[in-house]
Amino acid sequence: MKLGASPYLDALCGDYLLGTLRGAARARFERACADEPVVALRLQHWQQLFTPQPSEAFRMQPAPRTWQRIAHDLDLRRYRQPWFARVGLWRGWALTATAVLTVWLGVSLIDRAPAPPVMHPIATLASAAGAAPVVASLSGDGRWLQLVPARPVVAASTQSYELWLLPPDGSAPVSVAVLGELAAQLQVPDALRGRLQTGAKLAVSVEPAGGSPTGAPTGPVILVGAINAG
Amino acid sequence: MLDDIQIRRLILLSAARDAGAFEQLYRLTAPVLLGVAFKITGRRELAEEVLHDAFIKIWHAAARFDPVATRPVAWMATIVRNRAIDSVSRADVARVVSVGEDEDSLDRFFDWSAAADDEADGARMRHWLRGCLDELKGGERQALVLAYLHGLSHGELSDQLAKPLGTVKSWVRRGMQSLKQCVDSCMGVS
Numbered sequence: 290m291k292l293g294a295s296p297y298l299d300a301l302c303g304d305y306l307l308g309t310l311r312g313a314a315r316a317r318f319e320r321a322c323a324d325e326p327v328v329a330l331r332l333q334h335w336q337q338l339f340t341p342q343p344s345e346a347f348r349m350q351p352a353p354r355t356w357q358r359i360a361h362d363l364d365l366r367r368y369r370q371p372w373f374a375r376v377g378l379w380r381g382w383a384l385t386a387t388a389v390l391t392v393w394l395g396v397s398l399i400d401r402a403p404a405p406p407v408m409h410p411i412a413t414l415a416s417a418a419g420a421a422p423v424v425a426s427l428s429g430d431g432r433w434l435q436l437v438p439a440r441p442v443v444a445a446s447t448q449s450y451e452l453w454l455l456p457p458d459g460s461a462p463v464s465v466a467v468l469g470e471l472a473a474q475l476q477v478p479d480a481l482r483g484r485l486q487t488g489a490k491l492a493v494s495v496e497p498a499g500g501s502p503t504g505a506p507t508g509p510v511i512l513v514g515a516i517n518a519g
Numbered sequence: 520m521l522d523d524i525q526i527r528r529l530i531l532l533s534a535a536r537d538a539g540a541f542e543q544l545y546r547l548t549a550p551v552l553l554g555v556a557f558k559i560t561g562r563r564e565l566a567e568e569v570l571h572d573a574f575i576k577i578w579h580a581a582a583r584f585d586p587v588a589t590r591p592v593a594w595m596a597t598i599v600r601n602r603a604i605d606s607v608s609r610a611d612v613a614r615v616v617s618v619g620e621d622e623d624s625l626d627r628f629f630d631w632s633a634a635a636d637d638e639a640d641g642a643r644m645r646h647w648l649r650g651c652l653d654e655l656k657g658g659e660r661q662a663l664v665l666a667y668l669h670g671l672s673h674g675e676l677s678d679q680l681a682k683p684l685g686t687v688k689s690w691v692r693r694g695m696q697s698l699k700q701c702v703d704s705c706m707g708v709s
Contacts, residue, residue: 315605355567
């Protein structure tokens with residue numbers, strides 16, 4: 290039977306989006322999406338309703354190897370080579386002229402990507418237990434924070450690291466980010482922009498995966514350092 | 520903060536086979552997407568595998584990206600989630616999902632705010648969805664959030680919530696149905 294005619298079509302779309310549709314049933318639903326426009330359209334309607342944006346607070350830096358494998362498997366070098374070099378010289382002329390025009394048009398239509406921010410070290414987070422220190426740097430515009438550990442430190446799968454701002458007035462720590470590993474580049478939350486100032490401190494605690502359940506540090510504080518924003 | 524305009528532009532350039540743009544797209548979005556994959560797989564090496572497969576898919580699917588229909592990072596996250604769910608569904612994958620959810624999960628793990636260049640429709644839709652989630656019964660909402668965030672199956676949900684399988688299944692089904700009815704009625708479609 291075609292799924293498009295099924296009285297359970299909506300239920301299937303919901304189960305599929307949520308991820309609770311599994312195994313053979315999931316594969317069958319995906320085939321139906323490719324074969325039956327009715328199913329694809331209904332799923333599209335559901336998708337418009339339920340595609341939440343993931344929060345950017347939870348970041349994990351992938352291993353360099355992962356990108357290398359992607360670039361290798363897609364053979365991205367092919368696409369890097371100037372494409373006019375891959376055709377004969379005689380055609381190259383005409384194509385180059387077209388390319389110049391296209392690039393000129395492109396440049397005039399598309400804004401250039403912003404340059405990477407310049408980072409200034411503001412704190413060294415050290416551990417009483419002698420673990421590797423982490424250098425925290427802030428971008429010139431105060432929007433980006435970078436953590437560079439002396440050696441890679443990755444949380445166990447059941448744990449996360451959470452970075453906290455300890456305000457100079459001794460009030461409660463404020464969560465800055467939940468991290469899967471200590472090497473990270475993250476955006477400073479709007480509410481904290483301008484608060485990473487001399488007098489405040491940064492600290493890292495170990496929390497259950499996904500971060501502190503209470504909004505305050507619950508696990509051991511493994512690193513702490515005073516901010517000297519110079 | 521990931522800039523929707525920039526990410527959208529990089530996806531479109533990737534569709535035109537610009538490898539440099541694709542690499543930049545990866546650099547900007549991979550940390551957030553690896554987080555999405557990790558919450559489902561619970562294992563780092565498996566999450567990296569999912570990220571790899573998802574970016575292969577994103578490169579091939581970039582030409583089908585509809586810049587009007589969805590926010591670009593949400594579109595990429597959907598591809599990552601689907602891949603992660605396929606990967607944990609394989610019988611040989613053992614995983615331990617650490618689930619310590621609370622009432623804040625919804626706002627800690629999802630971003631409900633409007634994007635700078637958001638169309639009014641998209642922002643309204645997210646606002647409604649967030650409101651409709653609040654209207655669900657506690658168990659239904661918890662089941663939906665756990666399933667979405669951690670890719671739990673019906674069986675795993677039943678274990679986590681310590682409820683019979685049948686109860687969990689009907690929570691999920693009724694929850695999704697009420698959610699859809701609620702958002703639809705906000706949209707004026709009944």
